[in-house]
Amino acid sequence: MTEPVPKLEWRDVAIAFGGHAVLDGLDLAAAAGRSLVIIGASGQGKSVTIKLALGLMTPDRGQLLVDGVDTTHADGPQRRALYRRFGMLFQGAALFDSLTVWENVAFRLLNADRLGRGAARERAIEALTKVRLGADVARLYPSELSGGMQKRVGLARAIVGAPEIMIFDEPTTGLDPITADAVNDLIIEQVRGLGCTAVSITHDLASARKIGDDVAMLHGGRIVWRGPVAELDRSGNAYVEQFIAGRADGPITAAI
Amino acid sequence: MKPVRAVGRVSLGVLQQVGAVAQFALHGVVAAVTPPWYFRQLARQVMAIGYLSLPVVGLTAVFTGAALALNIYTGGGRFNAEQIMPQIVALGITRELGPVLAALMLAGRVSAAIAAELGAMRATEQIDAMRTLSTDPMRYLVGPRILAGVICLPLLTAVADTIGIAGGWLVATRTLDFNPSLYLRNTADFLNGWDIESGLIKAAVFGFIVTLMGCWHGYNASGGARGVGRATTLAVVSAAILIFLSDYLLTTWFSRA
Numbered sequence: 001m002t003e004p005v006p007k008l009e010w011r012d013v014a015i016a017f018g019g020h021a022v023l024d025g026l027d028l029a030a031a032a033g034r035s036l037v038i039i040g041a042s043g044q045g046k047s048v049t050i051k052l053a054l055g056l057m058t059p060d061r062g063q064l065l066v067d068g069v070d071t072t073h074a075d076g077p078q079r080r081a082l083y084r085r086f087g088m089l090f091q092g093a094a095l096f097d098s099l100t101v102w103e104n105v106a107f108r109l110l111n112a113d114r115l116g117r118g119a120a121r122e123r124a125i126e127a128l129t130k131v132r133l134g135a136d137v138a139r140l141y142p143s144e145l146s147g148g149m150q151k152r153v154g155l156a157r158a159i160v161g162a163p164e165i166m167i168f169d170e171p172t173t174g175l176d177p178i179t180a181d182a183v184n185d186l187i188i189e190q191v192r193g194l195g196c197t198a199v200s201i202t203h204d205l206a207s208a209r210k211i212g213d214d215v216a217m218l219h220g221g222r223i224v225w226r227g228p229v230a231e232l233d234r235s236g237n238a239y240v241e242q243f244i245a246g247r248a249d250g251p252i253t254a255a256i
Numbered sequence: 257m258k259p260v261r262a263v264g265r266v267s268l269g270v271l272q273q274v275g276a277v278a279q280f281a282l283h284g285v286v287a288a289v290t291p292p293w294y295f296r297q298l299a300r301q302v303m304a305i306g307y308l309s310l311p312v313v314g315l316t317a318v319f320t321g322a323a324l325a326l327n328i329y330t331g332g333g334r335f336n337a338e339q340i341m342p343q344i345v346a347l348g349i350t351r352e353l354g355p356v357l358a359a360l361m362l363a364g365r366v367s368a369a370i371a372a373e374l375g376a377m378r379a380t381e382q383i384d385a386m387r388t389l390s391t392d393p394m395r396y397l398v399g400p401r402i403l404a405g406v407i408c409l410p411l412l413t414a415v416a417d418t419i420g421i422a423g424g425w426l427v428a429t430r431t432l433d434f435n436p437s438l439y440l441r442n443t444a445d446f447l448n449g450w451d452i453e454s455g456l457i458k459a460a461v462f463g464f465i466v467t468l469m470g471c472w473h474g475y476n477a478s479g480g481a482r483g484v485g486r487a488t489t490l491a492v493v494s495a496a497i498l499i500f501l502s503d504y505l506l507t508t509w510f511s512r513a
Contacts, residue, residue, distance in 0.1 A: 051384070054384075054387075054388055055387075056384050056387065056388075080390040080391075080392070081390075083387070083388050083389065083390040084390055086388060088385070088388045090381045090384070090385055091381070092380055092381065094380055094381040094382050094384065094385035095382075095385075096377075096382055096385075096386075097376075097377075097382075107386075107389050107391070108389040108390055108391070111294065111389070111390075111391045111396065112389065112390035112391050114292075157389075
């Protein structure tokens with residue numbers, strides 16, 4: 001039996017900023033159809049990890065593979081084609097202020113796929129319905145929405161192209177626990193509905209436990225523990241135990 | 257050796273920056289003139305850069321034309337040459353003050369606005385989001401702005417030329433007892449096509465500079481709100497300096513041609 005090819009893989013990835021190594025030999029793989037959550041303290045390179053996967057940064061060393069194909073230096077049309085396979089929910093939703101909600105959701109359809117405005121609007125409203133937002137929201141601007149609604153619009157924008165890989169950057173940060181749980185439910189529903197691979201980064205353990213199948217702990221530029229979410233509480237790993245307990249003393253030094 | 261090393265380091269830093277701006281400018285020009293085009297974006301930018309700048313450019317032109325007329329009248333009076341005032345006002349406005357003042361007004365209004373908008377988009381990951389949505393931000397954000405600047409500033413300059421000459425005419429006919437129709441005839445007879453064309457060519461170059469500096473500083477802003485503020489200031493200052501520098505170089509070139 002040969003090992004299945006991971007959907008997304010970081011292979012011996014290293015990157016440094018101003019002489020400071022943020023990732024140093026990161027090896028990580030996300031299996032097709034599963035939800036991987038990367039946890040870790042602040043400043044450990046979680047955001048850099050997903051930006052590398054998306055090609056928004058280039059590593060100093062190592063490879064980024066999608067379905068076993070090296071995409072590290074993909075550029076131009078190749079990169080744009082690759083982006084069609086990804087859906088990304090940014091931490092602050094990253095909605096375009098100058099566009100209405102439906103234009104945000106339909107951005108790829110209008111500007112990359114060159115779909116007509118009528119058809120794109122219909123698809124956008126369909127995606128908004130999937131994240132429990134009504135058609136009345138479609139004509140509003142992002143500044144007129146609450147934080148939770150902005151996250152849902154960001155999610156609608158990520159799913160509208162039916163991606164193979166969804167990436168979530170701190171999906172519940174800045175939300176109250178009830179709204180955060182509702183966003184988690186929507187993420188699970190959409191990821192399962194699309195049957196896609198999901199990679200999330202979060203500090204929020206409740207969210208990690210809810211949306212993840214597998215959890216990986218990032219520290220010192222490497223993965224220090226990885227396992228199924230059910231094993232998180234009996235990992236036997238000092239880093240994971242300190243992170244779960246939320247203690248200041250331990251191998252992880254607080255970033256203050 | 258330390259001072260030599262420091263001079264070398266600064267020189268290399270400047271050259272690196274110039275190279276990076278040149279590369280960005282080239283990328284921006286290619287994005288502006290090759291498909292895919294974003295006509296809706298271009299229309300928005302023409303509206304923001306051109307149409308909405310009309311009041312400020314018009315007001316600047318009318319007062320500058322009026323003040324220029326008074327100064328030339330005073331200066332000309334020292335050697336009994338007051339009557340050449342219409343011609344000098346027209347020449348000064350079309351060749352120099354029309355394009356330069358319109359460009360400086362745009363540096364303040366447009367460069368700053370572009371740098372602030374793109375800087376805020378950078379800070380809130382909107383530019384990264386655009387890339388992940390298979391859309392090149394250089395083509396969607398930078399190309400239309402540069403194209404709109406190159407199209408709009410010559411048009412604004414044409415308006416500034418007309419209003420500036422009208423400002424001079426108003427002062428001359430209302431306070432200095434010039435004959436209204438004679439003033440206009442003198443202006444029309446004196447001006448040749450190149451006086452106007454050279455000003456419009458300058459304006460197109462200034463339009464490129466104003467939008468390029470706004471885009472460059474905004475697109476590369478870093479460091480949150482402080483970075484956006486710094487980008488805005490640098491956009492205005494660098495655009496103004498480059499306008500004066502290129503004005504001198506173009507004037508020298510035109511005078512030899």
